[in-house]
Amino acid sequence: MPWADLPRHNGRVEATDHLKASLLAAIALANTFGSAWRQGRPATAPSTESVADVLRLTTNRVGSPDPAEYASGGKTLYDALSHLPEVDPAVELVNNLLRVTKAAPQLVRDDGAPWHLHFAGPDVSEATGWLAEFATAVAMLLGSDDAHRLRRCEAERCEDLFLDATKNRTQRFCSTACQNRTKVAAHRARTA
Template identity: 35%
Template sequence: MPFDHDTESSLLAAVALVNSAEEPDTLTSVAALDAFYAEHAYTGSRTHDQAELDEVRALRAPLRTLLTSTRDDAVAIVNRMLSEAGAVPQLVRHDGEDWHLHATERTASFATRIAVETAMAMVDVIRADEMSRLDLCADETCGGVVLDLSRNRSRRFCSTACGNRNAVAAYRARQTGGGHQN
């Protein structure tokens, strides 16, 4: 695996958050945000209200821009995000996880923690010159972001649904494409 656990976790969460804006939108309620928080093992304070949901939903577009930008453009975005949040990286250990970086207080807003953790993960991506690990879904009808953590860099689709839809379409095209001669 190309990145440390905390970097991968932050990237996976950021991609999931960005892709939640694809149709159908899957982040429309506080309960959905609660599930996202639990699924991605976030820690820290929460307000569990509509304002928090709105703040996290508002992150989707800027994070999409970051995750799909060029390496040099990503540097400027990361630096701005860290500066705006007053990020101060610190090593922490909690919840059974070994030492890893946090750059905000546990009391910072959930949206701020997401933004800073994503920016910190992107520091690793940029420094390792691994921006090619991030791409758009190969399904022409989808705008999802793909995070390819595979060893051979073969991931092309943002979800199993997109991969399956394209595999079925390719199969049907081969079947109707005159591949059979009797």
């Protein structure tokens, strides 16, 4: 994963920025392959562009990913995260994904670049490397006190998962679109 694409603080990349970007990408990939309804509409089939959008959450260097290479891992992440707040069944699925992707974090250096962390060995496909990174980020969430911050959108006709980043832990919707749809529906119900 190229650190050059991540936010810098005083010229340094903060490890927490990288982890957060990887976790948000893991959740986005899970939603891409797991949600049947997204923001009030039936979910569309994952495309090259939708997978590329997920990868852009962590790097600017994105080619043309094949959605089929991400399908199984994306669905596994969705299934795992959907178990929360029950952590044990989520851990079982994530541990299996870590084994399947041969996740083995290691420092590597490309020509002229600083050392950076890869989450799988050089003998795996690019997609497997990404899935190993995303599984590692989810594993770190599951092993933390913040696992309860992962939520399912409360809007009707939306099955997306999101990470509640509010201080008071009260976020109910994955997006302002879902929040607004819910408010409009409640208003119409009251005035009918």
